[in-house]
Structure formats: structure tokens, C-alpha cells
Amino acid sequence: MITLSLGSPREFSMRSRLLLFVLLALLGIPSSADAQVDTFQFDTEEQQQRFRHLSDILRCPMCQNTNLTGSTGGVAEDLRREIHRMIMEGLSDADIEQFMFDRYGDFIFYRPRLTAETLLLWFGPLIFLFIGGIVAYGIVRRATPMSDAGVPLDKSQQERLEKLLENKR
Amino acid sequence: MSRLKYFVPVIVFLGLAVVLWRGLYLDPKELPSMLIDKPMPEFALTTVDDESVSNADLPDQIFLLNIWGSYCLPCLIEHPTLMRLSEEGEIPVVGVNYRDRKDLAQDWLVDNGNPFSFSILDESGRFGIDLGVYGAPETYLVDANGVIRFRHVSVLDETVWQEEFVPAIAELRAGSGQ
Numbered sequence: 094m095i096t097l098s099l100g101s102p103r104e105f106s107m108r109s110r111l112l113l114f115v116l117l118a119l120l121g122i123p124s125s126a127d128a129q130v131d132t133f134q135f136d137t138e139e140q141q142q143r144f145r146h147l148s149d150i151l152r153c154p155m156c157q158n159t160n161l162t163g164s165t166g167g168v169a170e171d172l173r174r175e176i177h178r179m180i181m182e183g184l185s186d187a188d189i190e191q192f193m194f195d196r197y198g199d200f201i202f203y204r205p206r207l208t209a210e211t212l213l214l215w216f217g218p219l220i221f222l223f224i225g226g227i228v229a230y231g232i233v234r235r236a237t238p239m240s241d242a243g244v245p246l247d248k249s250q251q252e253r254l255e256k257l258l259e260n261k262r
Numbered sequence: 263m264s265r266l267k268y269f270v271p272v273i274v275f276l277g278l279a280v281v282l283w284r285g286l287y288l289d290p291k292e293l294p295s296m297l298i299d300k301p302m303p304e305f306a307l308t309t310v311d312d313e314s315v316s317n318a319d320l321p322d323q324i325f326l327l328n329i330w331g332s333y334c335l336p337c338l339i340e341h342p343t344l345m346r347l348s349e350e351g352e353i354p355v356v357g358v359n360y361r362d363r364k365d366l367a368q369d370w371l372v373d374n375g376n377p378f379s380f381s382i383l384d385e386s387g388r389f390g391i392d393l394g395v396y397g398a399p400e401t402y403l404v405d406a407n408g409v410i411r412f413r414h415v416s417v418l419d420e421t422v423w424q425e426e427f428v429p430a431i432a433e434l435r436a437g438s439g440q
Binding site (some may be wrong): 155156157166167168170171175194195196197198200204 | 290291293294295296297337361386387388390391393394395396397
């Protein structure tokens with residue numbers, strides 16, 4: 094922790110508040126100020142939740158490392174408006190995701206759909222883990238007999254061993 | 263054979279390295295369009311000059327669909343190329359004035375010249391969404407049947423025209439005898 098010569102208790106609380114703010118900023122914990130979303134009217138809480146969820150999981154095609162919730166890009170603004178419209182028209186989340194997919198493809202999803210094309214993306218790491226496991230298993234299995242007993246000693250070795258044990262006594 | 267297996271990790275590494283090395287030079291801004299080989303989305307809108315347009319007004323030959331806006335600086339860079347293509351009659355160019363204001367769009371065309379047969383006015387960006395547009399400039403190559411065949415994201419200069427569009431158009435013409 095940071096130690097500084099501290100002034101009055103009031104100053105301390107200012108400081109810790111500032112510190113907290115800096116830490117949160119560094120951690121990238123989103124505060125409500127990041128969201129670009131709160132200008133839409135919904136009939137129900139559930140609709141609003143769905144809107145939040147969809148804008149969180151969909152990626153802005155222009156500013157590629159933000160979701161629709163966080164993006165100030167023009168196209169993100171338009172897409173949020175479209176999501177709002179479709180929710181109000183009673184379309185399901187699956188319909189809305191399909192709408193986005195038809196226009197922007199897998200890129201629009203942070204979590205790509207499971208299709209033939211994305212199969213390697215989804216299971217590639219598992220395949221590598223599996224290969225690594227096999228290799229590790231092979232190495233361990235081959236290494237074991239070397240360190241283990243069970244290799245019979247020949248006659249001279251046996252005699253030497255007994256002599257050594259004798260001496261010990 | 264038993265010696266060979268010691269080289270397997272090296273081969274796997276080299277394979278992976280080649281794939282990742284190529285990946286370094288891919289432009290992450292160039293997303294594949296979902297509309298390739300799909301018909302132009304249906305539209306019934308107005309032009310920048312207040313005339314109503316729909317799919318029926320599109321050229322019945324191979325043409326370019328260029329997404330532009332008066333705010334768009336790269337559009338100025340590609341503008342001379344679009345002007346040349348249009349003036350020399352090489353290919354018709356239809357504009358989509360994307361997320362712009364009509365008066366600003368009109369001024370821009372007066373100031374810089376108008377290479378477009380007409381410009382579809384898309385102030386809301388709604389038509390852009392149907393095209394899968396994510397920002398001007400983008401240029402689509404559409405065939406005589408109104409099917410989208412190719413998309414280029416960002417500036418269409420003479421180099422891009424020669425290296426990407428000319429071969430794509432030649433291929434289309436060869437394929438359909440147009």
C-alpha cells in the first residue's frame with residue numbers, strides 16, 4: 094500500500110477517494126458514465142434489461158474493441174436504435190442476433206456462434222491441450238521405469254550390494 | 263522414422279508461425295461483408311436531390327455503390343478516382359450519402375464535383391445497416407442483376423481500382439458474358 098505523510102483526516106479521505114478512483118480506472122471497471130445507452134424509453138424493466146444485455150454482447154463494427162454499450166461510433170448509435178426498435182416491436186433476442194449476423198457476420202458477436210467455420214476457434218485450445226496431455230503422458234510413462242525398482246541385478250552387482258549392507262551393520 | 267518424430271514440434275511450430283505471421287499483415291479493419299453474392303437490400307428512399315429512388319432505378323449493368331459523406335476526409339482522397347471513372351464512362355457510380363445532412367451533402371457535391379449517377383440519401387444510417395456498412399468510405403461492386411459481388415473498405419484510389427476492382431470486374435464479365 095502507498096504510505097504518505099498524511100495531513101488532516103479530511104485530507105486522508107480525499108486521498109483515499111482519489112486513490113480508489115485511480116485504482117478503479119486502472120482496473121477498467123466500467124462506471125455508469127461509460128454507457129451511451131440511457132436515452133431510450135421502454136415499457137418494461139425486462140425490455141430495458143434485454144437492451145442492456147444485447148448492447149453488451151454485440152461488438153461495434155467500427156471501433157472494434159468496444160461493445161455497442163460503450164461505443165460512441167455512429168454505426169453503434171444506429172445499431173442501438175435498431176435494437177431498441179426491434180425490442181419494442183416484440184422481436185426475440187434470437188431474432189435480433191440473427192438480424193445483426195445477417196449484416197455484420199460473426200464479427201458482431203464477442204462470443205462467436207458455434208458453426209463449422211468457428212469450430213477451430215472454439216475447440217482449438219482443447220485440441221492443443223489434448224495433444225499436450227498425450228505428449229506429457231508419453232514422457233512420464235517412459236520416464237517411470239528408469240527410476241523404478243524391478244530391474245534385476247546381475248550376480249556381481251548383487252554381491253556388491255550385500256557387501257555394502259554387511260558393512261553398514 | 264523414430265528420429266522423425268523429434269521434428270514434429272518444430273514442424274508444428276513452423277506451421278503456426280507462418281499462420282500467425284500472415285495474421286500480422288491482415289487488416290483487422292477489413293471485415294468480410296455478409297452481403298457478397300446477395301442481392302442489394304430493398305430500398306425506397308430519396309436522393310440527395312429529393313427524387314425518389316428504389317432498386318428499379320439502379321443501373322442494369324455492373325456498377326459501383328460508394329458510401330460517402332461530406333464529413334468524410336478519406337472520401338476526398340478517393341474522389342478524383344471516382345470522378346475519373348464516372349467521366350470516362352468506365353463504370354457507373356451510385357452514391358449512398360451515409361449519416362450526413364442533405365444540405366451539407368449538396369454543398370459537397372457542388373464544391374468537389376459529382377461523380378454519382380445519383381446519391382441515395384441515408385441520413386439515419388438505416389440503409390447502411392442493411393448493407394452492413396460501418397463507416398464511409400466503403401465501395402461495393404454490384405453486378406447487372408443487382409447482386410453484390412465485392413466490397414472494399416476505406417479509400418478506393420487508382421491502385422486499389424487497378425489491383426482489386428479491375429480483376430473482379432473482368433471475372434464478372436467473363437462469367438456472364440456482359
